[in-house]
Amino acid sequence: MAKWNTKEQKAVIEYYSVLNPKVMEEIRMGYKKLTNYNMMFLITESWDLSDEDKAFLLNTTPGAVRTMRSRLAKKKV
Numbered sequence: 001m002a003k004w005n006t007k008e009q010k011a012v013i014e015y016y017s018v019l020n021p022k023v024m025e026e027i028r029m030g031y032k033k034l035t036n037y038n039m040m041f042l043i044t045e046s047w048d049l050s051d052e053d054k055a056f057l058l059n060t061t062p063g064a065v066r067t068m069r070s071r072l073a074k075k076k077v
Contacts, residue, residue, distance in 0.1 A: 009036035
């Protein structure tokens with residue numbers, strides 16, 4: 001997921017919007033100024049995954065997952 005380009009990220013976000021519109025609406029209405037990567041991260045937050053699993057999907061570390069969660073908390077509306 002992390003190595004996907006912007007076009008691929010947008011496609012995944014649109015696809016997930018069809019699969020789970022309620023979660024995507026909560027993401028769009030609950031945060032301000034989200035990047036595609038932020039939205040991808042928030043999609044993984046809606047899944048029942050450990051920080052280690054999210055880090056693997058996003059090609060990062062569990063510490064970076066916690067940091068992203070903290071930064072996104074500041075973007076909440």
